Structures are given as structure tokens and as C-alpha cells.
Amino acid sequence: MSIEQIFATRTERMKASEIRELLKLLDKPGILSFAGGIPDPALFPSDAFAAAMAEIMKTGSDTALQYSVSEGYLPLREWIAGQMADIGVPCTPDNILITSGSQQALDYLGKLFLSPGDTALVGWPTYMGALGAFNPYEPRYDQLSVNGNRAASDYASEAETTGGKVKFAYLSVDFANPTGETVDQRGREAVLDMAEELDCAVIEDAAYQALRYDGEDVPSILALELARKGDLEACRTIYSGSFSKTLSPGLRVGWVVAAKPVISQLVLMKQASDLHSATFNQMAVHRVADAHFDSHVSMLRTVYGRRREAMLAALEAHMPQGVQWTRPEGGMFVWMTLPAGMDGADLLSYALETYKLAFVPGRAFFADGSGGNTLRLSFSCANEAMIDDGMARLGAAIRETMI
Incomplete structure (x- = not known):
């Protein structure tokens, strides 16, 4: 055999x-x-991380080297909440889950939403890591339009051909991997309109959002939806962020911001998968981010x-x-x-x-x-x-x- x-x-x-x-x-x-x-x-x-890690081992090793909560290191989640407020998404630490990089977040979100035959709307092209994360959950893919050229009913009828439903639209809206392109505000609003009609989620991959070199900032999809609805708990957009492109990819610290029911389910997955992201890494990232970001x-x-x-x-x-x-x-x-x-x-x-x-x-x-x-x-x-x-x-x- x-x-x-x-x-x-x-x-x-x-x-x-x-x-x-x-x-x-x-x-x-x-x-x-x-x-x-x-x-x-x-x-x-590197110097900032060396100093932070030395200080952690000197004064906080009992916490850094011990098991911790699945949601993530609270001071880091509080810091992220402050950053999210700065981009128009006020939230609490209870709306945030720390993940082992944003790649783990994509895996969890595929697991959360996709049953075999369900449809994931993605760009043509899209981030190959997202396809790798979603593929094991056996979805069907359809091409996401951000210009409103396709009706939501077309997506829904095509999804029915495999006996499933459209579960989410995935997109990186700022300087996307691989194209480098940015979706303008009109396109982001169009994605929200389509998601409302389909009653599906929106996964906003914001891995590169901090790295703008010229042009004007565009509100995140989550910020746009929150402005519409006034309550994060009513939002269908799930925001995925990462420190990999700004501070360190090797420490594998990312995060998800979403309504509490989404976070609660992702926490259950985290508990079953790896219990929690490395506390030492989270503490180090928090200290460096707080002082130097x-x-x-x-x-x-x-x-x-x-x-x-x-x-x-x-x-x-x-x-x-x-x-x-x-x-x-x-x-x-x-x-x-x-x-x-x-x-x-x-x-x-x-x-x-x-x-x-x-x-x-x-x-x-x-x-x-x-x-x-x-x-x-x-x-x-x-x-x-x-x-x-x-x-x-x-x-x-x-x-x-x-x-």
C-alpha cells in the first residue's frame, strides 16, 4: 500500500x-x-528588537515563556485598536485576534466560510497565497469585478452550478500582490454593494496598506462599511493586517479585525490549531511598534x-x-x-x-x-x-x- x-x-x-x-x-x-x-x-x-527582547527576558519572562490566551497579547491588541481608529475603524480588543501572520488568517477564514463547492470571488490575478490557503477547502473560484460590470445575480446563479453559495469576496485593495494596483473608493463601494446583495463576507487583505509612496490614502473597505452602518458588529467586512511588511516577517505576527461573532469562531480555530501565537514574539512586536512604528x-x-x-x-x-x-x-x-x-x-x-x-x-x-x-x-x-x-x-x- x-x-x-x-x-x-x-x-x-x-x-x-x-x-x-x-x-x-x-x-x-x-x-x-x-x-x-x-x-x-x-x-x-534589529537593534530595537534586540533591546525589546532583552528587556522582556529581564522583566517579563514569566509571561513571555508561558502559555497564553488564544485571542492574543492584550497590550498588542490595544495598540492595534488605536491604529485601526486612526484609519476610521474604532474597535475594541475584543474585535481583534492575533494570528501567526496574515497567512494563518486566510487559512482560518477559508475554513470558516468555505464548504466544498462554495464560491470564493477573487481577483484575476490575485495573491497566490490566498489561493493556497483557500484551495484545501475545495471552493469554486469566480472572477471578482470591482467596477460594477457584473451583476450580483450573475455571481449567485453561477455559484449554484456547483451546489454552493458565494461566501466571500477576497481582495487586497492597496498596492495589491501581485499587481501593485490600488482599488479606488468607487470600486471599494461597489464591492460592498455587491456583498450586500449576495449576503456574503468581504475579506480585506491590508498587508501593504502602510507602504504608500505617493497619491492620496483611500479609506479601507471596513471603514467605508462602518461609515454606512455605524456599528462594527453589523459589518460583514473582515480586515486582515500584518507586521510582516513593516517590522518583521519572521516573527509571524498578524491580526484580524471583525465583528465579535467572527472573532469568536476564529478563536475556536486558533485553540484547535496552535493554541495561541508566540507570546514572546507578540510582546516584542508590541514594544517595538509602540516606540518606533x-x-x-x-x-x-x-x-x-x-x-x-x-x-x-x-x-x-x-x-x-x-x-x-x-x-x-x-x-x-x-x-x-x-x-x-x-x-x-x-x-x-x-x-x-x-x-x-x-x-x-x-x-x-x-x-x-x-x-x-x-x-x-x-x-x-x-x-x-x-x-x-x-x-x-x-x-x-x-x-x-x-x-
Whole structure:
């Protein structure tokens, strides 16, 4: 007998992340990588964390090293509540759950809402980690429109083809992974209108919200819904935040803000899954955030903003005719569309072999496996000279492989 024969059917939809595999290339000499959407480790507030952790071990080790409540470290939840109030979402710590990164939040939300055959509305493309989190719960995917071009009744009737219902719309509205694009306020309002008609949830992934380099802030979907309804407990939007792109990805601290019935169910999942996120990590993040968050994020905006500008300038200088790309106002990504007939995966193979250049082919970001002529570039971990060199290599590789 092969043990694989008795695996649950959900494992058939669990696939390796292309990004996780590409990150292994960073250990190979000579590879110039624009693949991983990861923060620059040189910008981590390492000294602040070292001081915070030393102080925790000196004065708070009994709490830091012990089991704790599943909801999360209360001072950290109180700090997050203050941040949420600043963006138009006043809430209490009881509306907040600390998760092991926002990725765990997506897994829990898929588990909470999706039965086999239910429909999840997602972007085309969308964050591949969200697809990875939702896939084991065996949903059907449909393409989310943020411009109001599709009627809610169309979504509902198509969802019925698999015997399920539309359970949620998932979207990253600020500098989205992978496109770098931002949904304007009209689009956010349209998503809320559609969700009301479908009586489904909205999952707002705000992992990059703090990293705006120019343009005007747009109210979060949760803030817009709260303005409509006046009570967070009446809101269907679930906000997912993270410290991974601002303070540290390795400490794995994220959070969910939602109405209390949602939080209560997620707490039950947390208890059954890992009991609670690491208390030591939460305490460290709280101390660093409380003392340094605003100044640190301001520095990140300056550095990443320069790198964004360098990438856009290098693309203008080096890309052949027929190549298009997004112009993000923040975040870490530029999304490229190649001429029709080109394949991003084939281009990656050629670029690695010929130019020692890495990026992420776009197909993995599409729920239906389309988008072969797209790719994602990340500018977060390369300085301006590396960016210009890399885009020159990419332009050459595209010219040499164009049909």
C-alpha cells in the first residue's frame, strides 16, 4: 500500500508555492532576484528588537515563556485598536485576534466560510497565497469585478452550478500582490454593494496598506462599511493586517479585525490549531511598534519609494515595444504583461540560464491557470544600481525570446 492512497481529497488541491521555490534561488551565487516579495533585511529594526527582547527576558519572562490566551497579547491588541481608529475603524480588543501572520488568517477564514463547492470571488490575478490557503477547502473560484460590470445575480446563479453559495469576496485593495494596483473608493463601494446583495463576507487583505509612496490614502473597505452602518458588529467586512511588511516577517505576527461573532469562531480555530501565537514574539512586536512604528515606516516609505522609482525608470529605459507594466503608488510589486504568445515561465527559464535573473511567472496568480504572458517583479530587496542592471537583463531576455 502507498500511504498517499489514503490522503484526504483536499490534498489534491494543495500545491507548492512557486514563490517559496524561487526563494531557494537566493542562496545560489550570482542570481539577481526580483522574485520574492520580501522586505529588505537590512532595513529590519534589529537593534530595537534586540533591546525589546532583552528587556522582556529581564522583566517579563514569566509571561513571555508561558502559555497564553488564544485571542492574543492584550497590550498588542490595544495598540492595534488605536491604529485601526486612526484609519476610521474604532474597535475594541475584543474585535481583534492575533494570528501567526496574515497567512494563518486566510487559512482560518477559508475554513470558516468555505464548504466544498462554495464560491470564493477573487481577483484575476490575485495573491497566490490566498489561493493556497483557500484551495484545501475545495471552493469554486469566480472572477471578482470591482467596477460594477457584473451583476450580483450573475455571481449567485453561477455559484449554484456547483451546489454552493458565494461566501466571500477576497481582495487586497492597496498596492495589491501581485499587481501593485490600488482599488479606488468607487470600486471599494461597489464591492460592498455587491456583498450586500449576495449576503456574503468581504475579506480585506491590508498587508501593504502602510507602504504608500505617493497619491492620496483611500479609506479601507471596513471603514467605508462602518461609515454606512455605524456599528462594527453589523459589518460583514473582515480586515486582515500584518507586521510582516513593516517590522518583521519572521516573527509571524498578524491580526484580524471583525465583528465579535467572527472573532469568536476564529478563536475556536486558533485553540484547535496552535493554541495561541508566540507570546514572546507578540510582546516584542508590541514594544517595538509602540516606540518606533511611525518613524520606521516613514523610513521604509523613503527607501522603497526610491526603489519603486528606479524600477519604473529602468523599465522605461530597457523594455522593448509591446511590453506593459503597472505603476504602483506603494507596496513592493510591479506587474508586467508580455506580448501575446510569450510565456512567463519559459522566459524565466531562459533568463535564469542566460542572465542569472529571477522573477515570478504570472500564471500561479490566476485561479484558472491563465495569464501565461504575465510576470511579477519585486523591487523591495534591490538597490537602484541592481534594479537598472536587472531590468536591462530582463529587456534583453525578452527581445531574444519574442516571437
